[in-house]
Amino acid sequence: MYSDKVIDHFTNPRNVGVIADADGVGEKVSASCGDRMKIFLKVSDGVIEDIKFQTYGCGAAIASSSMMSELVVGKTLEQALALTNDDVAAALDGLPAPKMHCSNLAADALHEAIKNYQDKG
Amino acid sequence: MYSDKVIDHFTNPRNVGVIADADGVGEKVSASCGDRMKIFLKVSDGVIEDIKFQTYGCGAAIASSSMMSELVVGKTLEQALALTNDDVAAALDGLPAPKMHCSNLAADALHEAIKNYQDKG
């Protein structure tokens, strides 16, 4: 059902936690299944220096949060804004069809956090 | 499905054939399945001296013709008239339910033959 990459990220999620003095915080809740992701960013010179997440959700939700965090750490905000949910799923070698629309929210949550950072601007 | 007695009478039917100079001839056709029995009697002093039958029908029809013929040979016409289809079935250790009404006609055919003999009388 889940790819090896999903299982790996689910079992050993990278970057779990909070950043107390985050520069940007964002979250996203899935309307269909209630999955919830909360993203904390540390930004410096337009680059994501640190990222942490908290996720309430199934294996796909946790794995995509973890994968997203790995994909964007060290990237510019511009690069991070270009990341889509589908990119995250692809990096995980795919997600089962029923999960694509309910648990695959990590890029959206990230964009919320970036927006929050920029709004503070 | 069929009792051993049915199988025996079906495999080795007693009294198959015709009596050319029969004293009485009768027949019965089943309305439901087309089975047909024809009975030939030789009667002397009110006793069935000889009986032969021809039957078109399934295993139950043939076995009940044969069993009936054994039951009445040497019996008085009165005794023969008292014989019922159910008696024949019982003597065969029973017949399967769906056969009771379509193939169990031997006593009726016998009675027709006796009637034919008496009508000539």
Place this chain on the structure above:
Amino acid sequence: MKRIYLDNNATTAVRTEVLEAMLPFYREQFGNPSSIHWAGRSVSEAVEEARERVARLLNARPEEIVFTSCGSESNSLALRGSVDFFEARDRHVITTAVEHPAVLNSVRFLEKQGVAVTVLPVDGDGLVDLEQLEVAIRPDTILISAMWGNNETGTLFPVAEIGAIARRHKIRFHTDAVQAIGRVPVDVQAAEVDLLSLSGHKFGAPKGVGALYVRKGTGLTPLIHGGHQERGRRAGTLNVPGIVGLGVASELATADLDRQVPRIRALRDRLEAGILSRISEVRVNGHRQQRLPNTLNVSFAYIEGEAILLFLDMQGVAASSGSACMSDSFGNSHVIDAMGVDPMMANSSIRFGLGPDTDEEDIDFVLEILPPIIKKLRDMSPFYSEKAAG
């Protein structure tokens, strides 16, 4: 006593390879394929592999295969599922007089529910007239159900031509291919079929499993409601061992068309020729050419079928009769009746259904014992002696 099984149209033995493939799924890989844990996952893979195999047999796509429990369920689902699907409109269904009771009784049930029905007659060979079919089509016709091969006589319908007519009129076409699988090539694309029924136990898979091919885009209301199994078209925990067996049997069936069928056909022809040459006043029922290669249905004047069957049975030969009141699988033969056969001939019909295990010795044994059986019964028959008398 040697036992000779010549009733392969009623059911077949499960093939060795099929049973072997099934065994691990009873106690080792016993999980529910819907479960996401270890016990479900490998099982669900096996089910999907079987689905691909069945699809390949029919030249279909895996997602077009719905697993069922038997041919009767497949037929009932095809008919009722189509009628229910079109519930909002007037509905007219066309079928033929020689369909299996699973189709005919479904149709009769639907008729009572207000569905309009046309049952096409057949000719003396058991074939439908395609012009009559065209004439029967109405603006509200939603379905044509016509079988691939007849279970009693073996007569093969011209399914590709029926399919073309249905396609031209944009009507869905269901065919009951329960008897055809493994005996003649069955291709849902070539025949332009939308719904096709098959049953495992007729070709070496176990009893309790069947399938319905449902062409992509063909809406169907389920008969069995419940969970999301089979993409919502048939609920219920999947019969995993049965499905795995059906997959293997499907693969064997394709191979058999070249490997076994010509041999079986030759044996059937030998049986037919032998009977015709040894016994008088015999009628072969069904189309002599367009016929399932394993099937011979033959009537013997003046006597009754079940009696013949019993004498064959006593000598170890299992066949089937169109007249046995108690034999569900065959019933009182509406098929032979529909062909306009004289009722007494119809009553004496015997069906021989050959299979992969049949050999020449079996056929020769039947040819040896059958003439004396027929003679014995004719000697007992009032019709025969009356006819002899003049």
Place this chain on the structure above:
Amino acid sequence: MKRIYLDNNATTAVRTEVLEAMLPFYREQFGNPSSIHWAGRSVSEAVEEARERVARLLNARPEEIVFTSCGSESNSLALRGSVDFFEARDRHVITTAVEHPAVLNSVRFLEKQGVAVTVLPVDGDGLVDLEQLEVAIRPDTILISAMWGNNETGTLFPVAEIGAIARRHKIRFHTDAVQAIGRVPVDVQAAEVDLLSLSGHKFGAPKGVGALYVRKGTGLTPLIHGGHQERGRRAGTLNVPGIVGLGVASELATADLDRQVPRIRALRDRLEAGILSRISEVRVNGHRQQRLPNTLNVSFAYIEGEAILLFLDMQGVAASSGSACMSDSFGNSHVIDAMGVDPMMANSSIRFGLGPDTDEEDIDFVLEILPPIIKKLRDMSPFYSEKAAG
């Protein structure tokens, strides 16, 4: 890795004795039980013996047992077959909010066809209010369908009391006993049941076979039309090996009530007590006393069920979750929802289903690995950290 199967409510392994009894019916006694020749006769005897065994399990008569392919078919047949039987009149059906989808989706389908439906709510323990049931009864009520034991929570309905109400009002009573068989005594006389569904694979028989008990005199229109099998209530060639297996499993099930069930209940209680003492903010779903002895459904606040399930699975433990989008057998839990449980709690429910193979070591292993799994997931959960923050 040791594999611990705690999903016996989803499906069970076929028992050794059951499989052994089935094996001769694939290749040796493979005949069609409807055939009158040697190949059919012994098979038909085996089927009738199995029918007697199933009847004995339920305290019913053999002729009241209709073999089907699964629990979903039994439920669909009971509901649709009753509604179709009463086609000439107004029809109202009463059921409950926590039934299996095979009942609820059948009812929804029937509602679209114009049947009036009342779905009774349940309380926090998953029980229906019998007074509400009485109030729901109307002059046109033809059927009450209420399950014996719930598949998600294990809650047992007071079936005998429901049966008495139905009898008093002369309404037929159907109960889905799929989960109850082999776990609690099931007696159709004591509970005054008219229709009862069971499914083989839930108690050691194979997948692909089930049964519907139909009380004598209870008219039913078939779902699957065709031949005369099952006294005209269910057509299709019988799944002989499956039916033989169901017979043996039925016998074992009765014996198990004394032999296995007390042990399983004690293990379930040990698991429940262990979880409650080791993990905080846990809720047991279902009635604590009136419950299937093998079932424990428990929710863990702040986290999601499928994630728990996956971690258990990685350590070899198979359980089931009410929230796994892809797990058909459980579905999005309408049952826990109907009990008024907070959605987040409902989303974290895990069902452990113990079976005859479960032992103390298995339970202790789960009690060892579960607390760190819950901790790990809570540490990841925004809800948990917000709550900790105040």
